[in-house]
Amino acid sequence: MSNDKLFTDLNVKIKFEERVMYNRREFLKLLGAGSAFFHLSSCSKNLKTSQNRPNIVLIFTDDQGYSDVGCFGAQGFDTPNLDKMAENGMRFTSFYVPQAVCSASRAGLLTGCYPNRIGIRGALGPNAQVGLHSSEVTIAEILKTKGYTTAIFGKWHLGHHLEFLPLQHGFDEYFGLPYSNDMWPVNYDGKPVQTGHKSNYPPLPLIENNHKISEIRTLQDQAALTTLYTQRAVEFIERNQHRPFFLYVPHSMPHVPLGVSDKFRGQSRQGLYGDVIMEIDWSVGQIIKALKRNRLENKTLVIFTSDNGPWMNYGNHAGSTGPLREGKGTSWEGGVRVPCIMQWPHQIPSDQVCLQMASTIDILPTIAEITGASLPDHKIDGVSVFSLLRGNKQAHPRDHFYYYYTHKHGYQLQCVRQGKWKLHFPHSYRSYQGVDKGMDGHPGPYARGKTGVELYNLEKDIGENTDVASQFPDVVKRLKALGEKARQDLGDMKMGGSGVRPSGRIQK
Numbered sequence: 001m002s003n004d005k006l007f008t009d010l011n012v013k014i015k016f017e018e019r020v021m022y023n024r025r026e027f028l029k030l031l032g033a034g035s036a037f038f039h040l041s042s043c044s045k046n047l048k049t050s051q052n053r054p055n056i057v058l059i060f061t062d063d064q065g066y067s068d069v070g071c072f073g074a075q076g077f078d079t080p081n082l083d084k085m086a087e088n089g090m091r092f093t094s095f096y097v098p099q100a101v102c103s104a105s106r107a108g109l110l111t112g113c114y115p116n117r118i119g120i121r122g123a124l125g126p127n128a129q130v131g132l133h134s135s136e137v138t139i140a141e142i143l144k145t146k147g148y149t150t151a152i153f154g155k156w157h158l159g160h161h162l163e164f165l166p167l168q169h170g171f172d173e174y175f176g177l178p179y180s181n182d183m184w185p186v187n188y189d190g191k192p193v194q195t196g197h198k199s200n201y202p203p204l205p206l207i208e209n210n211h212k213i214s215e216i217r218t219l220q221d222q223a224a225l226t227t228l229y230t231q232r233a234v235e236f237i238e239r240n241q242h243r244p245f246f247l248y249v250p251h252s253m254p255h256v257p258l259g260v261s262d263k264f265r266g267q268s269r270q271g272l273y274g275d276v277i278m279e280i281d282w283s284v285g286q287i288i289k290a291l292k293r294n295r296l297e298n299k300t301l302v303i304f305t306s307d308n309g310p311w312m313n314y315g316n317h318a319g320s321t322g323p324l325r326e327g328k329g330t331s332w333e334g335g336v337r338v339p340c341i342m343q344w345p346h347q348i349p350s351d352q353v354c355l356q357m358a359s360t361i362d363i364l365p366t367i368a369e370i371t372g373a374s375l376p377d378h379k380i381d382g383v384s385v386f387s388l389l390r391g392n393k394q395a396h397p398r399d400h401f402y403y404y405y406t407h408k409h410g411y412q413l414q415c416v417r418q419g420k421w422k423l424h425f426p427h428s429y430r431s432y433q434g435v436d437k438g439m440d441g442h443p444g445p446y447a448r449g450k451t452g453v454e455l456y457n458l459e460k461d462i463g464e465n466t467d468v469a470s471q472f473p474d475v476v477k478r479l480k481a482l483g484e485k486a487r488q489d490l491g492d493m494k495m496g497g498s499g500v501r502p503s504g505r506i507q508k
């Protein structure tokens with residue numbers, strides 16, 4: 001049973017053969033996924049892929065910490081495929097998400113905007129009435145204008161109502177979960193939740209295109225997700241080898257509840273969390289292999305990163321930030337600085353480490369520059385970092401970065417970074433320090449932390465341990481002025497900003 005596993009999911013048995021992973025006809029028959037795929041595959045247009053229309057593969061994990069990749073310092077598990085990607089390309093050590101929480105982070109990634117500019121906050125649950133506004137423009141939509149075929153296999157989390165789903169935002173195909181894998185009526189031990197807000201949640205829907213096709217009901221079902229997304233991704237690459245494509249793979253893992261298939265269970269020295277990351281690394285390897293098999297590796301920009309830092313009160317089911325302070329849900333570096341690797345042979349120089357600041361909100365304008373796609377007409381916050389990808393060590397395309405976080409009064413401007421300097425504005429935050437950690441899938445409590453006006457030199461003090469505000473009053477003044485600009489444009493708690501646009505809201 002080493003390479004030949006049986007997964008229970010979608011109420012059918014899928015025979016999984018690792019060596020001969022791609023067998024679409026058999027796979028679709030087993031999955032009962034319908035005939036739509038055959039129609040799509042039979043009308044391949046054989047568009048010519050050129051260097052200015054590379055394929056884009058964007059792999060986005062959920063709650064993976066800054067140090068949860070081998071080449072970023074992982075301990076207790078190995079990630080050979082991600083390490084190989086870094087050898088073949090570029091590793092970014094100062095790479096940020098715009099907010100340390102799922103929906104907001106994804107809104108920023110796909111639109112190139114700070115999520116508070118477009119009204120997406122926190123993590124949207126099964127009762128949410130909002131989603132990504134139809135007038136916002138996603139990476140998928142700008143690539144559609146250049147003739148790309150687009151797909152998302154994984155977690156969407158930008159509104160689960162029909163009008164907000166991926167097919168209404170530029171994607172041709174969708175398979176996955178509409179929101180987080182813990183937004184279900186199941187307890188940490190896998191038993192039904194009897195009380196509290198989760199007891200009213202519907203079973204976790206598994207969606208294909210615009211329709212629910214099944215439900216994720218058990219912890220065992222969760223264990224199949226990474227493999228299912230990977231199968232879809234590989235099959236999509238095979239089917240679209242002759243035309244430019246955008247493949248977005250936002251994994252549900254390693255967000256709790258953790259699930260891993262039998263082929264990786266018990267494989268890491270770290271435990272279940274390590275097993276899950278090893279399976280994600282395997283998935284990256286399967287995707288790269290599929291690109292190679294179809295001679296697409298040199299025509300494909302592959303980006304790997306995470307949506308926010310680790311949910312540390314889950315203890316041994318959470319990742320590590322290495323030297324960074326705090327984790328998910330905070331504007332300390334451990335919440336928002338994430339591992340990022342990009343490869344594109346002969347375009348991105350190999351074995352490079354990029355120290356300059358960049359963010360997921362920069363991916364949309366970077367792809368626009370590479371492909372010649374037009375930027376949206378409305379204001380966005382990302383800047384093209386193509387110069388960094390080309391190995392220009394003198395380039396500093398991102399001058400500064402704002403750290404907002406969702407707050408009971410809208411959004412709070414918590415920090416600003418320019419160059420090596422990061423200024424915290426006074427705010428309170430949930431903290432993971434000085435409290436007992438959770439264990440084996442059960443969470444521990446949060447502590448509360450509070451910061452005043454504090455200045456950190458991230459070059460010397462990546463752990464934000466030594467406040468040097470009193471030694472550098474001019475720097476504090478300069479960064480405060482940047483913060484004031486942000487407040488005028490993007491707001492700050494009760495203060496509305498002039499450049500804020502509304503989220504989408506369902507019509508009742």
Ligand SMILES: [Ca+2]
Nearest residue numbers: 062063102307
């Ligand atoms: Ca997340």
